Amino acid sequence: MNSFSQYNYNSSDIPSPCYVVEEELLHRNLQLVKSVADRAGVEIIMAFKAFAIWKLFDITRQYIPHSTASSLSEARLAYEYLGSKAHTFAPVYKDSEIETIAQCSSHITFNSLAQYERHRAVTERYGISCGIRINPEYSDVETDLYNPCAPGSRFGIIRDQLPAQLPDGIEGLHFHTLCESTSYDLENTLRVVEERFAPWLSQVKWINMGGGHLMTRAGYDTEHLIRLLKEFKSRHPHLHVILEPGSAHVWRTGVLVSEVQDIVENHGIRTAIVDVSFACHMPDCLEMPYQPKIIGATIIEEGETPTSTHNYRMGGNSCLSGDFVGSWAFDHELQIGERIVFEDMNHYTNVKTHMFNGITHPSIALRRLDGTIEILRHYTFEDYLHRMC
Ligand SMILES: Cc1ncc(COP(=O)(O)O)c(C=O)c1O
Helix, strand or coil: CCCCCCCCCCCCCCCCCEEEEEHHHHHHHHHHHHHHHHHHCCEECEECCCCCCHHHHHHHCCCCCCEEECCHHHHHHHHHHHCCCEEEECCCCCHHHHHHHHHHEEEEEECCHHHHHHHHHHHHHCCCEEEEEECCCCCCCCCHHHCCCCCCCCCCECHHHCCCCCCCCEEEEECCCCCCECHHHHHHHHHHHHHHHHHHHCCCCEEECCCCECCCCCCCCHHHHHHHHHHHHHHCCCCEEEECCCHHHHCCCEEEEEEEEEEEEECCEEEEEECCCHHHHCCHHHHCCCCCCECCCEECCCCCCCCCCEEEEEECCCCCCCCEEEEEEECCCCCCCCEEEECCCCCCCCCCCCCHHHCCCCEEEEECCCCCEEEEECCCHHHHHHHHC
16 A cells, blocks of 8 residues: 655645645556556546646656546646547536537547437537446445435436437447445446446447546455456457546545644544645545544544544634544644644545635645655635636
8 A cells, every 4th residue: 555654744845735746656556557457458547537737747648648527627638738638528518618628529428318419510520439428326335425326316327218229429338336446346337237238338339437446545456357347348349448537546646734733622622723624625524524544643433432642633724613524643742833644635635625715725746756846836815816706
């Protein structure tokens, strides 16, 4: 498993707050993803929704030259900054945006047949390979917020609504049912997709198996994944297979450095208030919810009696009452100015941040392979100002 404790986050070259990406760990993940793609004979592309620090595209494109986009801006990012046309999926495409999206995309997946028909003239003009998203009505994801197959979902066409013959021009099927999942979850999904969508699999040229394949997580059975994909391909030799994970590329490749600003106490609960916010800078901690690891501290599980006396909740610096997570046990009393380093903060973080309360946005830095720190971006009052009007 990628370890952050080998790196020095107290260096004065790293400001606080700051997202720090570890180039060494990024290469390691990307190598693994590429080797899975090569060995399984499938195409793996990177979902920008999880990670879009374009200043690092010189690194990522060495391994993964294509991307999936979920909006006009992400499609432009693919074409103009990554240098390749996007595989685009969005729940809807606006008439005013589809032309530019088509210019920037090689593949466009539609969420409904009505959307396909609405934009068909444009996609034909640009020679786009079009697909439709199907909803297999099966997912192992337990958190509804992240479950695209929950009853009533707005994503994908269910089997009963598909015409026996797909409309002319539909070349692909797309499903996305996984989230931080294993290859065994994919196996379950594939079983359902093949059972329920057999008549349509033979009508298309490609299948996109979406994201959520967390192949860089410790313990993920990559050999099983490769076997599964090869077997799928041997059952459907006419299909080009595409996977579009996001998190897997950048899983455990970066941290969020912060500093303790104050310590408050209320009914025996001690909260260290840091110069970052869960709500603004680590939103998945509140949405999923989950408790991130902190270097040098131990997570105290719900109901667990802590063995240390130095136990703290971490409180964010926004005015949202629920902007806290915790607790953690430390081996010493926290000091004002001490650095708190939240692990694994390079996916679904800087792509989701916002400037609620005008809170200072963390800088973004890269630790190069030779150990030097490069500040990729520093945010100022002007960034806040220009967002507000
Ligand atoms: C359609 C689609 N593709 C790909 C992804 C990327 O998923 P992950 O980052 O979990 O691999 C998502 C995530 O929500 C998605 O909705």
